[in-house]
Amino acid sequence: MITWIGIGAVTGLLLGLTGAGGAILSVPLFIHLNGASLSEATLQSLLPVFAGAALGWLAQRSASQTRLALSLAAASALGSYLFAPLKPITPDWLVRGLFVALCSLSLASLWRPKKGSAKNSQSMNLTQRPPEASSTHDPSSVAPTQTMDPPLLSTTLAGVTLGGLVTLTGLGGGVLLIPLLSGPFQLSLPAATATSLLTVSLSALSSLILQGMRRPLPLDASQALALFLGSVASALVTRELIRRVPETQLNSIRKTLVSVVIIGSLAALFLKA
Numbered sequence: 001m002i003t004w005i006g007i008g009a010v011t012g013l014l015l016g017l018t019g020a021g022g023a024i025l026s027v028p029l030f031i032h033l034n035g036a037s038l039s040e041a042t043l044q045s046l047l048p049v050f051a052g053a054a055l056g057w058l059a060q061r062s063a064s065q066t067r068l069a070l071s072l073a074a075a076s077a078l079g080s081y082l083f084a085p086l087k088p089i090t091p092d093w094l095v096r097g098l099f100v101a102l103c104s105l106s107l108a109s110l111w112r113p114k115k116g117s118a119k120n121s122q123s124m125n126l127t128q129r130p131p132e133a134s135s136t137h138d139p140s141s142v143a144p145t146q147t148m149d150p151p152l153l154s155t156t157l158a159g160v161t162l163g164g165l166v167t168l169t170g171l172g173g174g175v176l177l178i179p180l181l182s183g184p185f186q187l188s189l190p191a192a193t194a195t196s197l198l199t200v201s202l203s204a205l206s207s208l209i210l211q212g213m214r215r216p217l218p219l220d221a222s223q224a225l226a227l228f229l230g231s232v233a234s235a236l237v238t239r240e241l242i243r244r245v246p247e248t249q250l251n252s253i254r255k256t257l258v259s260v261v262i263i264g265s266l267a268a269l270f271l272k273a
Contacts, residue, residue, distance in 0.1 A: 007029045016238030036218065
């Protein structure tokens with residue numbers, strides 16, 4: 001029971017802080033700590049990924065771009081459906097090459113100083129919200145001052161591409177979402193994290209339901225409850241960290257953790273062969 005709570009907690013903590021990396025962390029933990037097969041672990045991981053992302057999003061929901069997350073989740077599901085027939089016939093070298101290039105661009109986008117952000121924001125069809133000033137940032141009030149009206153074409157293309165890459169590589173979408181949201185979509189890192197959490201939670205829930213309809217979930221009620229309790233604990237810890245750690249320092253921590261997750265994803269991709 002303690003092991004299951006621990007897996008839920010560490011998965012939720014990583015997701016809550018970075019918006020990415022839940023499956024990269026939880027799948028190996030299920031395999032090595034609980035003796036699950038790869039097939040069982042990938043299915044079991046959907047529950048802590050969903051719970052951790054959903055609870056993490058609830059703690060940071062004011063910062064999220066909800067319409068953008070819903071659009072990306074829907075387009076990602078379409079991409080997964082369209083790219084599924086291509087998975088068996090796509091050469092491994094092509095998938096690896098594209099993924100290495102994309103991850104390299106993602107890391108560069110994540111760490112590149114953003115210039116002219118105000119000018120960029122004005123060009124993206126945003127509506128203003130009153131800013132909320134505070135000396136300490138409550139995670140429930142880490143709100144963006146602007147609400148994005150997501151452009152349909154670019155959001156659809158990004159979501160379909162995201163779903164296709166996740167389907168082809170088997171890696172989590174959050175790894176690509178954070179650089180995408182903080183780069184081309186020009187979101188701040190807190191907003192990108194919250195938006196990614198909502199997108200990941202919706203994707204994990206839909207996959208959990210679809211796969212659960214095809215076969216029984218390799219979890220009993222007590223194990224599911226333990227994972228959920230761990231996710232709740234991680235959400236509370238994440239909330240306190242966001243409240244107490246200065247935003248500049250917290251953003252540096254987030255960037256570092258996302259970079260570690262991206263590098264870990266690359267390693268996992270090459271170790272799959």
